[in-house]
Amino acid sequence: MSETSPVTHIPALGHNIPGCIGTPLPNTSAKIVNTETGEDLPPGPEGVGELCIQGPQVMKGYLNNASATANTIKGGWLHTGM
Numbered sequence: 001m002s003e004t005s006p007v008t009h010i011p012a013l014g015h016n017i018p019g020c021i022g023t024p025l026p027n028t029s030a031k032i033v034n035t036e037t038g039e040d041l042p043p044g045p046e047g048v049g050e051l052c053i054q055g056p057q058v059m060k061g062y063l064n065n066a067s068a069t070a071n072t073i074k075g076g077w078l079h080t081g082m
Helices: 066-072
Strands: 029-033 050-054 077-079
Touching (some): 066 077
Antiparallel strands (some): 050 077
16 A cells, blocks of 8 residues: 555465464554444454554645544554455
C-alpha cells in the first residue's frame, strides 16, 4: 500500500507461514475489525475482517482530499479495505 510506505509487517526469517503477513514492525500496531460493526476481532481464524494499521509509516492523509482521508483513517487507524 502506498499509504503505508514502505512496509508494515515482515515474516520471521525462515518461518514463512501460509496466510500470515508476519509480525508488525517496531512502533507499528495492527488489528482486525469487523467490516460491518467496526468492532475489534480476536486473533485467529474467526478473526476474518479488515486489517487496520497505526505507525510512523502511515500517511497523514490524501492531498487536498479530506473526504477520502476521513474514509481511510478512522480514530487514528488506517483502514486497508482488506
